[in-house]
Amino acid sequence: MRVRPEEAAGLAEVAFVLGRDLQRAARTAGGPGALWRAGGAGLAEALRLSGAAAAEARAARDAVDGARALRTVRDAGLEVIPMGDDRYPARLAEVFDPPFALIAQGWANVAAALAERPVVAVVGARRATPPARRFARGLAADLAGRGAVVVSGLALGIDAEAHAGALEAGGLTVAVLGCGAAAGYPRANAALRRRMGAEGAVCGEYWPSTPPAPWRFPARNRIVSGLSHAVVVVEAAGRSGALITADFALEQGRPVLAVPGWPWSEAAAGCNELIRAGAAVCTSAGDVVAEVPHGGWSAPGPGAPGGPVLEGLPRDVHDLLRGAPLRADEIAAALTADAAAVAAALAFLELEGLALRGDGQRWWAAPTRG
Amino acid sequence: MVSRLVSAAVIGLQTATVQVEVDLRPGLPAFAVVGLPDAAVQESRERVRSGIVNQAFAVPARRIVANLAPADLRKSGPQYDLPMALAILAASGQLPAEAVRGVGAAGELALDGGLRPVPGILAMAEHASRSGWRRLVVPAAAATEARLAGGDCEIVAATGLRHAADLLTGRVAPDAPQDPPAAPPGPAGPDLADVRGQHAARRALEIAAAGDHSLLMIGPPGAGKTMLARRLPGILPPLSREEAVAITRIHSVAGLLDPGHPLVARRPFRAPHHSISVSGLVGGGRFPRPGEVTLSHLGVLFLDEVCAFAPSVLDALRQPLEHGVVDVARAMTTVRFPARPLLICAGNPCPCGFDGDPEGRCVCPPGRAEAYRSRLSGPVADRIDLRIDVPRLSRDELLGDGAAEASAAVARRVATARDAARGRGQAVPNARLGPEAVRAAAALDAAGMRLVGRAVDRLGLTARGFDRVLRVGRTVADLAGAERVGEEHLLEAIGLRAPAATEGA
Numbered sequence: 001m002r003v004r005p006e007e008a009a010g011l012a013e014v015a016f017v018l019g020r021d022l023q024r025a026a027r028t029a030g031g032p033g034a035l036w037r038a039g040g041a042g043l044a045e046a047l048r049l050s051g052a053a054a055a056e057a058r059a060a061r062d063a064v065d066g067a068r069a070l071r072t073v074r075d076a077g078l079e080v081i082p083m084g085d086d087r088y089p090a091r092l093a094e095v096f097d098p099p100f101a102l103i104a105q106g107w108a109n110v111a112a113a114l115a116e117r118p119v120v121a122v123v124g125a126r127r128a129t130p131p132a133r134r135f136a137r138g139l140a141a142d143l144a145g146r147g148a149v150v151v152s153g154l155a156l157g158i159d160a161e162a163h164a165g166a167l168e169a170g171g172l173t174v175a176v177l178g179c180g181a182a183a184g185y186p187r188a189n190a191a192l193r194r195r196m197g198a199e200g201a202v203c204g205e206y207w208p209s210t211p212p213a214p215w216r217f218p219a220r221n222r223i224v225s226g227l228s229h230a231v232v233v234v235e236a237a238g239r240s241g242a243l244i245t246a247d248f249a250l251e252q253g254r255p256v257l258a259v260p261g262w263p264w265s266e267a268a269a270g271c272n273e274l275i276r277a278g279a280a281v282c283t284s285a286g287d288v289v290a291e292v293p294h295g296g297w298s299a300p301g302p303g304a305p306g307g308p309v310l311e312g313l314p315r316d317v318h319d320l321l322r323g324a325p326l327r328a329d330e331i332a333a334a335l336t337a338d339a340a341a342v343a344a345a346l347a348f349l350e351l352e353g354l355a356l357r358g359d360g361q362r363w364w365a366a367p368t369r370g
Numbered sequence: 371m372v373s374r375l376v377s378a379a380v381i382g383l384q385t386a387t388v389q390v391e392v393d394l395r396p397g398l399p400a401f402a403v404v405g406l407p408d409a410a411v412q413e414s415r416e417r418v419r420s421g422i423v424n425q426a427f428a429v430p431a432r433r434i435v436a437n438l439a440p441a442d443l444r445k446s447g448p449q450y451d452l453p454m455a456l457a458i459l460a461a462s463g464q465l466p467a468e469a470v471r472g473v474g475a476a477g478e479l480a481l482d483g484g485l486r487p488v489p490g491i492l493a494m495a496e497h498a499s500r501s502g503w504r505r506l507v508v509p510a511a512a513a514t515e516a517r518l519a520g521g522d523c524e525i526v527a528a529t530g531l532r533h534a535a536d537l538l539t540g541r542v543a544p545d546a547p548q549d550p551p552a553a554p555p556g557p558a559g560p561d562l563a564d565v566r567g568q569h570a571a572r573r574a575l576e577i578a579a580a581g582d583h584s585l586l587m588i589g590p591p592g593a594g595k596t597m598l599a600r601r602l603p604g605i606l607p608p609l610s611r612e613e614a615v616a617i618t619r620i621h622s623v624a625g626l627l628d629p630g631h632p633l634v635a636r637r638p639f640r641a642p643h644h645s646i647s648v649s650g651l652v653g654g655g656r657f658p659r660p661g662e663v664t665l666s667h668l669g670v671l672f673l674d675e676v677c678a679f680a681p682s683v684l685d686a687l688r689q690p691l692e693h694g695v696v697d698v699a700r701a702m703t704t705v706r707f708p709a710r711p712l713l714i715c716a717g718n719p720c721p722c723g724f725d726g727d728p729e730g731r732c733v734c735p736p737g738r739a740e741a742y743r744s745r746l747s748g749p750v751a752d753r754i755d756l757r758i759d760v761p762r763l764s765r766d767e768l769l770g771d772g773a774a775e776a777s778a779a780v781a782r783r784v785a786t787a788r789d790a791a792r793g794r795g796q797a798v799p800n801a802r803l804g805p806e807a808v809r810a811a812a813a814l815d816a817a818g819m820r821l822v823g824r825a826v827d828r829l830g831l832t833a834r835g836f837d838r839v840l841r842v843g844r845t846v847a848d849l850a851g852a853e854r855v856g857e858e859h860l861l862e863a864i865g866l867r868a869p870a871a872t873e874g875a
Contacts, residue, residue: 126736156737188737327761328570339569340846344858347865351824362761 002084006066007036008101009080013069016180016207017060021219023097032083032100036066076208077197078105078181087111091119095226095252099205102223105181106201113149113172114227117296120288121151121224121249123242124158124234129267130356132158132235135259135367137165139232142285144171147298151176151227153220154196158234158242160189163196173200176224178217180210218244225249229292232257232282236270243270246279255291257282310354313337313345318354321365325358373460373467375453376474378497379443380490380623382658382698382705385497389439390450390475392457397433403454405438408446417448417479418455425483425532430462446657449488452477452507455531456538469538474498474523475507483531487512489625492618492632495519507534515622515632517547518615559604559636563776564597567767571598574758574866576780579605580787581845582799584691584713584753586676586746589760591723595716596641598760599672602714603637604777606670607785613668616708620667624660638669640711644678648686653707658698663690664707671711675718677745684750687713691753715754717746755801755838756866787848800845805837812844812855821857825864839863 011032015022022035029035029046038046043061044054073080081087082101091114092098122140124132140150140162150166152159154175166173175196179185181204184193196202204220221244225231231249233256236242246256256279261268275281280291289297310318316335320326326334332342346363349355356364372393378385401415422429436454438445453475459465476494478486491512498506499521506523508516513527526544528534536542562572571587575598578585587595609617617634621627627634642651642662653661663671673679690696690709698705719725720739724732732739791800794811803811814822822839825831831839840855842863847855 186737188740328759329567329761329767330764332569333767339573340862341858343570343573343865344861347861347863351821351828351861351864353828 001031003032003082003100004066005080005082005085005101006070007033008082009069009073009103010061010064010066011036011100012080012103012205012207013064013072014061016210017064018057021215023099023219026100027097036061073103073208076182078103078208079107081107081203089114089227091229092223092226095222097222098226099223102203102205103181103208104201104203105197106199107203109199110149110172110174110201114174117172118148118230118292118294119151119174119228120148120292121228121231121245122158122162122234123152123221123224123231123236123245124162125236125240125242125267125270126155126157126159127267128157128161128235129265129364130358131364131367132259132267133161134356136161136234137168138367139234139282139285139288140165140173141169141171142300143288144169144173146285146289146300147171147296148288149174151224153178153217153224153245154186154189154193154202155217156186156188160192162234163192163200167195167199174227175200175202176220176227177202177204177206178220179212180204180206180208182208183211185212217241221245222248222252225252225254228254229294230255230257230288232259232288233271233274233279234259234282235261235267236274237267238269238273240270243274246274255280257288257291259283313341314348317342317345318349318365321349321355321363325362325364327362331363371461373457373470375457375460375470376472376501376503377450377453377476378474378494379445380493381443381703382653382707383493383619383623383660384705385490385493386440386443387497387501388443388445388450389437390453390457391437391439392454392461393435393437394430394432394458394461395435399429399431399433401429401434401436403436403438405436405441406444407438407450408444410447411438411445411450414448414451414454414479417451417481418458420481421451421479421483421531422455422458424481425530427459427464427531427535428462430458432462434458434461444657447488448478448486449476449490449494451479452485452509452531452534455479456507456534459531459535465535466539469535472504473507473538474503474505475534477507477509477512477528479531485509485511485528485530485534487515487629490623491515492518492615492622495523495525496521496619498523505538507538511629512632513547515618515627518618518633559639559777560597560600561604561777562601562780563774565594565601565774566770567763568594568598568760571758571760572775572780574756575602576605576784577842577845577849577866578602578712578714578756579780579784580800580849581755581791581841582712582801583755583842583845584801585715585756585758586751586754587714587716587758587760588719589716590762591718593760593762595760596672596674599641599670599674599714599716600639601777602670602712603639605780605784606637606712607781607788609635609637609668617668620660620664620708624665626665638666639672640666640669641672641674644673644675646679646683648680648683651683652686652690652696652709653698653705654700656700658700658703658705658707660707661696661709663687663709663711664696666711667708669711671713673713673715676715676750677717677742681745684746687750691750713750713753715746715750716760717743719743752834755842758866783849786851787845790848790851791844800841800848803841803844808837808840808844812840812847814840814855814860817857818855818860821860821864829864829867831864831867835867839867842866 025046026032026035136158144166150173152162225248258271258274258279460470487509495516496519507526510527516525694710696707696709720734725739843855843860846859
């Protein structure tokens with residue numbers, strides 16, 4: 001199905017003005033083009049509206065000028081990639097309910113790679129534990145180093161770490177937004193967002209100034225999985241939005257991988273549930289390569305240089321932390337060591353990247369790179 | 371005829387001489403006070419009249435005019451009762467003019483003519499010595515405080531107006547001044563021996579006390595942050611006489627002194643509530659009063675729930691934290707207060723307090739904890755040297771009976787560490803060393819440089835953070851009795867470095 005850029009931009013603006021999603025309406029009307037050109041009765045039926053609401057919707061659509069909408073998008077430094085365009089990812093076009101256009105920034109950086117290279121979504125909870133963040137960053141860096149394009153949602157937590165890891169490794173990464181590309185959400189990721197636009201790509205299906213709304217993020221997740229060959233869930237609690245991405249991936253026939261967690265960890269309950277349901281276990285980038293047969297994988301780069309040889313108290317502390325996260329006082333009690341010495345040992349491990357300071361009071365052993 | 375005494379006005383902590391002149395003029399009996407008096411001074415007319423009559427003196431049946439000079443300085447408070455009453459007695463010949471020449475006086479009259487103490491007596495007595503006054507008449511209850519000033523001015527301690535007149539004419543001999551009582555009785559401050567567990571936090575307190583480093587404690591409610599902070603004054607070095615007098619002067623002006631034991635013997639501990647205003651924290655008011663930051667001068671200022679303080683209030687701490695003084699500007703005048711407390715802040719990790727809780731009791735949505743912590747605004751966060759997590763105690767620690775170390779033992783180590791700093795010729799504690807001085811005091815060897823270099827690479831240590839690590843490392847080394855700052859000292863300092871939020875996460 002071909003969609004003209006003016007129609008796609010116009011519909012995105014109509015969706016913004018009406019504050020609703022037009023995907024289903026477009027299907028009912030027989031395609032985005034048909035919805036754009038539909039008469040009053042056809043539009044009302046597609047939108048399932050009647051009376052004053054239908055008249056209002058029609059007035060809103062008629063007030064939008066497709067050509068002007070397209071200019072507005074381009075003036076914002078964005079481009080419209082409608083369905084049927086050469087640059088529209090073929091894999092995304094195959095899925096149920098593909099967006100009738102992507103509004104993107106930096107798309108030229110990734111358009112070819114999305115077609116030729118393995119594409120992996122790395123997703124997870126916004127509120128993630130420190131080692132999960134560290135793991136997501138390392139995993140994304142390794143995947144990027146092996147030639148994959150890393151896709152995620154630019155949310156706080158795991159998503160941001162995945163993008164940052166891929167960029168650090170000099171790889172390509174795509175962020176799929178659940179709001180307009182100019183909405184600047186989430187604010188904490190503004191610096192990352194700028195870098196993504198320049199070195200990777202940022203895309204979404206929404207009009208640039210669309211504000212974030214809870215219902216738009218699940219819809220965005222179908223694009224995350226639709227762009228990808230496989231989805232890796234790094235850490236997700238029982239009700240995390242990352243599980244929605246995994247559901248879409250299953251519907252779309254993409255393999256799902258999950259990073260296992262302790263059975264008693266609430267933060268990993270969703271991941272463990274996925275594994276029970278048949279998701280592959282992911283403990284390193286190699287697991288992803290094994291799940292995604294693709295000619296685009298390259299050999300892994302040289303491994304990270306080995307850490308220092310630990311001895312004395314730092315080694316004892318590290319051994320203890322590999323078992324479970326502990327508070328400094330608990331470490332001192334377990335090793336019957338002086339609080340000052342334990343503090344120094346922890347600082348040493350943190351400097352060497354072998355221990356992480358948790359959000360609360362506990363220290364974690366850092367995961368090793370996969 | 372005109373008679374004249376002097377008194378001292380206290381503006382903030384500064385003082386100014388006020389001439390109290392009384393003239394008796396023919397006319398209908400009346401009593402007027404001029405010279406920019408406020409309402410409390412106007413009311414003193416009634417107290418003066420009653421006090422004179424009830425001490426068996428007579429109020430002259432003339433037109434009495436009392437003038438407080440200089441006329442452009444606003445006079446407040448009841449302290450002018452006594453000089454006005456004495457001047458009336460002298461003007462009406464009930465007291466020889468010779469007896470009040472060059473005499474200063476300050477005190478509030480009761481209706482029966484007894485004398486009540488007023489705030490700021492110590493500052494007035496110091497002013498009297500500096501100005502070369504012969505004698506200063508003060509309420510007997512405040513005499514001990516006045517004598518703390520030392521100097522040449524004779525302190526005349528009077529219980530009432532009649533007593534004051536008799537002392538000034540020499541009709542009765544003054545009571546021999548009592549020696550100021552030594553340490554006030556009553557319980558000593560809370561002791562560290564009461565704190566269970568929290569070894570890491572205890573260690574941080576010790577370092578804070580040894581180097582005068584400001585400290586931030588983060589932990590869930592009920593972890594014992596306040597309990598720990600309250601024990602900090604007990605491990606700080608004892609007050610020197612000058613420090614004690616400086617604190618007493620401030621507390622006297624604020625009216626906080628214990629009348630029986632005016633000399634403040636313990637370092638103050640102030641814990642203002644987070645609803646405090648800017649004026650309450652740094653001082654203010656039409657007649658500027660010292661704020662909490664001044665009342666905790668040379669002691670501990672504890673800001674609990676620091677993230678709940680208004681940002682404007684925390685911003686106002688910038689000047690005192692940087693310069694050790696507060697300038698309060700008012701329409702009439704600008705007043706400078708000393709303000710050099712050891713700042714201790716405590717906060718919850720997130721609004722509900724349970725972020726990072728092992729049992730996952732935190733109910734805050736993602737990102738809120740970060741937003742909450744970012745409210746610890748720049749100026750304050752920038753000046754915090756140490757940051758420590760204070761976890762809630764586990765059941766075993768709570769019920770365990772391991773005897774904890776008492777404050778006295780910790781205080782001895784703190785004193786030794788401070789001696790070491792003085793031994794290097796340091797006039798200030800490690801926390802206040804400038805960038806040049808700290809590089810000299812904590813010169814690093816090659817291994818130390820490598821270590822700090824790694825911290826810059828791995829942890830994003832900033833230039834300011836680097837200096838801070840050196841200062842704290844110097845203190846850790848002082849506590850260990852080490853000549854040089856070694857790797858283990860630096861490591862501990864790096865582990866205690868200030869919140870990551872201030873260094874750009």
